[in-house]
Each structure stands twice: as structure tokens, then as C-alpha cells.
Amino acid sequence: MIKKPTSNVARLRKHKRVRKKVFGTPERPRLNVYRSLTNIYAQVIDDTVGRTLVSASSLEKEIKSKLGYCGNKQAAREVGKLVAQRALANGIKRVVFDRGGYIYHGRVKELAEGAREAGLEF
Structure with a gap:
């Protein structure tokens, strides 16, 4: 019997392959995206020291109170705006976008557009 890999295993394989090329520096850190079924998370990471500089997620009060349900494109756009505001406040203007092995579509695309x-x- 042929076993089909789950979509998350395939995503992790893609993410691992992409991470060989996408690397965040202090001048241009990496904007990482993770999405679950009900929420979306974004982090700005400096890979040279392995430190998260800025983060935002749809679990935060200001987004959750504004939108209610946070597993949609509207919430993703708000998370993108929030992570961008926090990054700009920390003096980060340019980033490398790491879509985390996800297709650049839907919530991932909305987060990127909100950040831009x-x-x-980027």
C-alpha cells in the first residue's frame, strides 16, 4: 500500500529546503509565518544570533477584540500590519519573507500585504 505523506509533512519538507537559502541578518531579518487552523503567527527573526526581534499573532487582545474569529484573511492582514508597526518601531524597515513552506495564497498572502x-x- 502506498502511503501519501500528510500535507504538514510535505510543508515541513518544503520549509526545510527553503530555509537553506532564506537567512535573516541584523540588517535584513527574516519575517517568518506560521498558520494553524484558527490563528496565524508572525515573527521577525535575526538568524545570526537566533533571536526573535518582534512577534505578533492573532491571539493578541487588540486583534481578537476587534475581529472575534481570527482564522481568516482579515485577521491575517491585521497581524501583518501589527508586526510591521512593531518592526518599524524597532528600526527594522527591510525583511526577508519566509512563508514557512505554505503556498503564497490566502492568509499568508494577506499577512504579507498587510505588512507591506x-x-x-520585502
Whole structure:
């Protein structure tokens, strides 16, 4: 019997392959995206020291109180705006976008567009 790998295993394989090339530096850190069924998370990471500089998620009060349900594209855009505002406040203007092995579509795309809209360059 042929076993088909689950979509998360395939995503992790893609993410591992992409991470060989995508690397965050102090001048241009990595904007990492993780999405679950009900929430979305974003982190700006400096890979040279392995430190998270800025993070935002749809679990935070300001987003959850505004939207209610946070597993949709609207919440993803708000998370993108929030992470961009926090990054700009820390002096980070340019980032490398790491979509985490996900297809650039739907919530991942909305998060990226929200971050660009708020002023991040990538």
C-alpha cells in the first residue's frame, strides 16, 4: 500500500529546503509565518544570533477584540500590519519573507500585504 505523506509533512519538507537559502541578518531579518487552523503567527527573526526581534499573532487582545474569529484573511492582514508597526518601531524597515513552506495564497498572502501596507519592505 502506498502511503501519501500528510500535507504538514510535505510543508515541513518544503520549509526545510527553503530555509537553506532564506537567512535573516541584523540588517535584513527574516519575517517568518506560521498558520494553524484558527490563528496565524508572525515573527521577525535575526538568524545570526537566533533571536526573535518582534512577534505578533492573532491571539493578541487588540486583534481578537476587534475581529472575534481570527482564522481568516482579515485577521491575517491585521497581524501583518501589527508586526510591521512593531518592526518599524524597532528600526527594522527591510525583511526577508519566509512563508514557512505554505503556498503564497490566502492568509499568508494577506499577512504579507498587510505588512507591506504598514511600511515593511520585502
